[in-house]
Amino acid sequence: MFVQEEKIFAAKVLRLRVCALDGAEWLEEVSEDTPVERLKERCLKRFVPGSLEDPKSITHHKLIHAASEKVLADTKTVLEENIQDRDVLVLIKKRAPPAPPKMADVSAEEKFQTELRKILVSLIEVAQKLLALNPDAVELFKKANAMLDEDEDDRVDEIALRQLTEMGFPESRAVKALRLNHMSVTQAMEWLIEHADDPTVDAPLPGQLLLENSAEVGTSSTTTTTAKAVAGASLEASGEEPKDELTEIFKKIRRKREFRPDPRAVIALMEMGFDEREVVDALRVNNNQQNAACEWLLGDRKPTPEDLDKGIDPSSPLFQAILENPVVQLGLTNPKTLLAFEDMLENPLNSTQWMNDPETGPVMLQISRIFQTLNRT
Numbered sequence: 001m002f003v004q005e006e007k008i009f010a011a012k013v014l015r016l017r018v019c020a021l022d023g024a025e026w027l028e029e030v031s032e033d034t035p036v037e038r039l040k041e042r043c044l045k046r047f048v049p050g051s052l053e054d055p056k057s058i059t060h061h062k063l064i065h066a067a068s069e070k071v072l073a074d075t076k077t078v079l080e081e082n083i084q085d086r087d088v089l090v091l092i093k094k095r096a097p098p099a100p101p102k103m104a105d106v107s108a109e110e111k112f113q114t115e116l117r118k119i120l121v122s123l124i125e126v127a128q129k130l131l132a133l134n135p136d137a138v139e140l141f142k143k144a145n146a147m148l149d150e151d152e153d154d155r156v157d158e159i160a161l162r163q164l165t166e167m168g169f170p171e172s173r174a175v176k177a178l179r180l181n182h183m184s185v186t187q188a189m190e191w192l193i194e195h196a197d198d199p200t201v202d203a204p205l206p207g208q209l210l211l212e213n214s215a216e217v218g219t220s221s222t223t224t225t226t227a228k229a230v231a232g233a234s235l236e237a238s239g240e241e242p243k244d245e246l247t248e249i250f251k252k253i254r255r256k257r258e259f260r261p262d263p264r265a266v267i268a269l270m271e272m273g274f275d276e277r278e279v280v281d282a283l284r285v286n287n288n289q290q291n292a293a294c295e296w297l298l299g300d301r302k303p304t305p306e307d308l309d310k311g312i313d314p315s316s317p318l319f320q321a322i323l324e325n326p327v328v329q330l331g332l333t334n335p336k337t338l339l340a341f342e343d344m345l346e347n348p349l350n351s352t353q354w355m356n357d358p359e360t361g362p363v364m365l366q367i368s369r370i371f372q373t374l375n376r377t
Contacts, residue, residue, distance in 0.1 A: 017088045
């Protein structure tokens with residue numbers, strides 16, 4: 001009796017769990033001698049039907065070993081990449097490489113956008129000090145606080161909530177379901193039914209406790225610095241103890257601008273094995289973009305979350321020129337300018353809106369012009 005040689009030395013078959021960033025996952029059975037490129041083709045065929053019609057689709061995606069956070073090389077086999085049975089792999093789309101910039105295009109505008117966050121962090125502190133010296137400071141900040149209430153984005157749709165509670169679902173659980181499903185009653189109801197027996201169904205959303213604790217103990221470095229600066233400014237101006245009401249309003253305004261991670265993105269990234277706190281950091285640095293956050297977690301993790309709270313050197317010629325500008329000085333006494341700065345910190349895409357605002361636009365224009373002028377000299 002003869003046994004075929006290839007059966008004797010047949011490669012071991014591995015069962016691998018593959019995850020995509022949108023939460024989809026499936027099992028792939030491959031032999032150890034399967035090239036990574038071939039495995040990636042199989043994953044794309046399953047996950048993105050029709051994608052293989054584009055020959056560039058393979059090179060535009062990559063497989064990552066979840067445990068080691070290593071990008072798998074297309075030219076190597078599963079065995080050569082030391083992949084074991086039941087390992088978890090992550091399929092993600094590569095970022096499109098930026099077009100090589102022309103020398104003339106690497107302009108001051110790009111440098112300005114890079115430095116703008118630092119400028120805003122420092123100007124917020126100055127604006128709060130100036131507004132705190134105003135006799136009507138408390139009323140001004142009450143109005144500012146009310147303006148923020150108008151666009152508070154974590155409110156729950158009361159009608160949707162009532163529909164779910166009338167079906168018999170607990171209110172706290174219904175609130176969680178609605179937030180996870182973007183206020184869709186149908187999807188929230190499906191989630192509640194699916195997780196009815198889940199022991200963690202009533203646990204806070206990922207990231208929620210971190211943010212609540214941060215707000216309570218004031219871990220934000222900007223908040224702490226600002227509170228101390230404002231208290232000092234009030235004492236210098238009046239020789240009295242700072243008003244607790246004003247301090248509390250400052251805290252409320254900052255708290256409303258605290259970063260809120262996308263719960264679905266947090267869950268998806270945590271399922272890949274990342275710690276909750278580092279996931280929240282990754283989403284904060286990358287403006288809630290899940291793919292970018294994943295690459296940040298797997299890369300050099302720069303910029304760091306701490307970098308986001310650093311201001312500009314107060315003794316620098318740029319900052320001094322900005323503070324000496326009459327338009328900027330006047331704007332810093334307007335609470336709407338402070339709100340604009342706060343909003344642009346957490347939502348950079350809103351910069352255009354504030355540039356076109358009749359009250360805040362002139363201030364932003366002056367800051368931009370001063371930056372351009374100093375960078376041409």
